[in-house]
Amino acid sequence: MNLFSERFGIKFLLEGVAGRLFRSLCALGFTAPLLVSTGAYAQSAQQSLQASNQSVEWADNFDIATDHIKEVKSSAPTLSPETADYIAVAIDRYQRIVQAGGWGTVSEGGKALRIGAKDRRVVELRRRLIASSDLEQQAGxxxxxxxxxxxxxxxxQLRHGLIPDGVMGEGTVAALNVPAHVRLRQLETNLVRMHAMSGFLGDRYVMVNIPAAEIEAVEDGRVRSRHTAVVGKIDRQTPILNSKIYELNFNPYWTVPVSIIRKDLIPKMKQDPEYLAKNNIRIFDWKGNELTWQQIDWNTDEATQYRFTQDPGSDNSLGSVRINFHNKHQVYLHDTPSKTLFGEGYRFHSSGCVRVQNVRELVTWLLESTTPDWDRSRVDSIIRVGDREDVKLKKQIPLYLTYITAWANADGVVHFREDIYDRDDLYGTGEAADTQARL
Structure with a gap:
């Protein structure tokens, strides 16, 4: 493609529905494929809309409000000293919404809707998004x-921890239809939690927000990096606690906890006696003698009396590094070989530990000021080589495993997350709100 045709192609692309799709995707960072072949992309975008069998409003001249999306993310930490004040402002706003009768619902059922659709439910969607200030009223x-x-x-979707695909599907409709008075109750409950965490947390600390399945590395009052997380299942919850990170294990062994031996390993061995061998897990008694799987009665709980250890490697459940902190629950932060889970909207899959996306960035940050002879290149090198090494931090770093399902930032953006562990006390019994306040 020569310079003239490339410019002409881009000019054509910026007109009509394909142009709006182009600008929308650019605002969200999806530009690389467009630069490869703008003409082909314009054609495929138009074909995609036509193939959806939905009526398209070709005369739409609206531009995507990029600033409206950018303000959702803040460089201020969730546990900032000002967050409680921001929540109080949000409570006042949501009280007025509730007093005005709340917001309407969006009809369930039917096909998923996306840009280009023409449907009566879009009117309901507009009304609902206007009520929560996601859509400007003049949009009509x-x-x-x-x-x-x-x-x-x-x-x-970003404010509610959903995948921001712009599709009004089943999960998004469910979030849209949570009543305003329930969201108000969430804000009130989390204001109590914020006040309980209002003291000085440290110049550098790590915060895991369990309902958001997200990690923040905070330094001097600003978020240095955010990491998507995978946290505990509903029946194997990640504990709420305050602790300190004291050690890193590179290319670690994994000793299988007794709870996992009982709930997972024994059932899997009944189904497939080769399970241990396939996953490089060995059995030892507590004197260090290695056993074979045939020496254990898998129809009983006898296996819980032994130590099961997974060797380091690409399939190790802890991945390339484990981050240790003081606690009585035998949980820790760690890498994982199952990285596809980070791309899911629902990330409650672990047995209580916290899996960290882009763990090398977090590890480097933990080491850079406390153990200065470590940097990113050394972290990458030891993981690449596969050497076992344990590193004690010269200065322990505070860690907070928190449960925050509603908060607000300086731009007035209010975030909500699903009350995955049912701790929000939305019906006013007073029990759940006190859980974190006592910590």
Missing amino acids: LSDTFDSYVDAALRRF
Whole structure:
């Protein structure tokens, strides 16, 4: 493609529905494929809309409100000293919404809707997004799913921890239909939690927000890095606690906890006697003698009397590094070989430990000021080589495993997450709100 045709292709692409899709995707960072072949992309975008069998509003001139989306993310930490004040402002706003009758619901059922659709439910969606300030009122109540609605819905999805795909599917509709008075109760409950965490947390600390399945590395009052996490299942919850990170294990062995031996390993061995061998897990008695799987009665709990150890390697359940902190629950932060889980909207899959996306960045940050002879290149090198090495931090770093399902930032953006462990006390019994306040 020569310079003229490339510019002409981009000019063509920026007009019409394909142009709006282009600008929407650019605002969210998806630009690389467009630079490869703009003409092909314009054609495929248009074909995609036509193939959806939905009526398209070709005359839509709205531009995506990029600033409206950018303000959702903040460099201020969730546990900032000001967060309680931001929540109080949000409570006042949501009280007024509730007093005005709340917001309407979006009809369930039917096909998923996305940009280009023309459907009566889009009117309901617009009304709902206007009520929560995700969509500007001047956007109107048309039944066309235009770029304004697309941007507003993505903003809503980001605020609620959903994948921001701009699609009004089943999960997004469920979040849209949570009543305003329930969201108000969430804010009130989390204001109590914030006050309980309002003291000085440290110049450098790590915060895991369990309902958000997200980690923040905080330094001098700003978020140095955020990491997607995978946390405990509903029946194997990640504990709420305050602790300190004291050690890193590179290319670690994994000693299988008794709870996992009982709940997972024994059932899997009954199904497949080769399970241990396939996963490089060896059996030892407590004197260090190695056993074979045939020496154990798998129809009983006898296996819980032995130590099961997985060798380091690419399939090790802890991945390349384990981050140790003081606790009585035998949990820790760690890498994982199952990295596809980080791309899911629902990330409650572990047995209580916290899996960390981009763990090398977090590890380097933990080491750089406390153990200065370590840097990113050395971290990469030891993981690449596969050598076992334990590193004690010269200065322990505070860690907070928290349970925050609603908070707000300086831009007035209010975040909500699903009350995955049912701790929000939404019906006013007073028990759940006190759980974290006592810590």
